[in-house]
Amino acid sequence: MNLNLIHSLFGSSSPLKRSDIETYGRTTDPLVKNAVEQKAAADSFDADAMEGWEELGYDTGALNRLDKQFMPKSNLGWYIGGGLAVAGIVAVAVVVIFTWNSAEPESEALVQQAEVETDHEQLNITLDESDVVLPALIEQMHDAPELKQLQPSIIKQDFHDIEAIRRKEPPGPVAELPILELSTDRHRDVEIIRKHEQAKEIYLHDLKLIDYRNYRSQPQVKTRQMILTGLPADYEETGMEEQDPTWQEVNVPYIDFIDKSMRIFGQGNYKRALSRFETVLETYDMDVNARFYAGLCLYNLGEYDQSIPNFEACINGPYSNFDEEAKWMIGLTYEHMGERVKARKIFEEIEKEGGYYKDQATKKLR
């Protein structure tokens, strides 16, 4: 017990800033998380806002439209200019430190060593396995002709339109499933599937996702990463040994892993994105996000046989969020495969169900 507790409980706290929300979303450091949580807990407005940002995956990109309208231009300039200036100052500082250190006498060895370690740390780069090497089966795939691909921009537009339609209807119930502990077993679904219902959603890079943080305890993806340390050239003579980088099995927060995967998918790099979705499925083999976007990757890679089971898994899985899109994709896939009877049957079902893709299905049936 100390006086800090009294201050933390009842003292004034600096208001929650936008940067706090961004930091909270990115960090895995529990101390940093606690610092932001303490700020939010100090005031009802901040606390409610943080709960809302949780729904948005702490992605402050959701403020873009508001920023354009209300952010003073001088501030936008300050943020951009300030960012550039800070980057410039850091760059100059690094050059100065390296130059200064190389001229220092031996008496400064300890200080120098500490600085080497600090600089050394700052140079760390983490590589995911999918950044470097792809599984052989994926490596040999090729993008389908562009006309036969479904571009991410189209699916983003579909999500947007479907959401706009939903907004006009009263919201249905959202799944509240018990949160279960992460299983260490791979190739095993760790969720209890009771119903096929709508789950909470988030948008990352304008792409719809189920927010599994509401349904899993500490969701993580087991993957392999390599930390590239490297030594600055100025320190080659200091006797420090550079460690050979090696691949290590690590658990990465699900939201971080999926965020990067969606960025890669949005860039049209379907082989790399597919490799990452496969990694997710090794931990959570009924993950609807990974199933749906793996299906899209395979579709755009012309691997139609393999894409259909992924779309079907979305429809048969625990959550209904991708039902419409997945069914539509199954129809399109059969069409590309030349399976006209099967495609027609799917389009007829879509037309009968009367959802977002009804008109497009009707056109296909003509």
Add this chain to the structure above:
Amino acid sequence: MRLLKRNNYSSLSDELLILEYRKKAQSSILGELYVRYGHLVMGTCMKYMKNRFDAEDISMHVFEKLGNRIQTNEIQYFKSWLFTVTRNECLMVLRKKGTVHLELTRDPVYEEPTGEKELQEIRLEALEAALEELKDEQRDCIRLFYLERKSYEEIASRLHFDLNKVKSAIQNGKRNLKIQLEGRNEFKSNP
């Protein structure tokens, strides 16, 4: 250096900004209020609407009407007033949709932080005694959160609670502590 120059309003308190806006009605003052609170308004709307598009629309509406409201409303504490305005806008939209599933768990009253002088007057032993009066779950959560600086997730994992239970135990525990300490006359300068 123009890019690095922020507007002059960033150093003013909310109260002075409001006074300034009433005199000059400059949009840059509203811009400064947006910088301070835009993310809180959007986050709060998201919490209640559960829908990014509605949240964005309502936030837009709040800031579009802000200038007019500042001119016509009596505002004691801007932040808590804005919180109330934001929640009311959300409630109105939910009522129109006929789906008020909102649970108003917190009153939008201004929670004035305790001043330094009053903080110094709180005796550690009184706080310790007040902590002991709390329910077990509230006391455990308060200790882990404020003393051991554990995150919500860590506390939830350690105590086998869900996150919401941890958050409400901390909020309720904090409120009950304050009530206890006030009862023990520990906030002497702040009755």
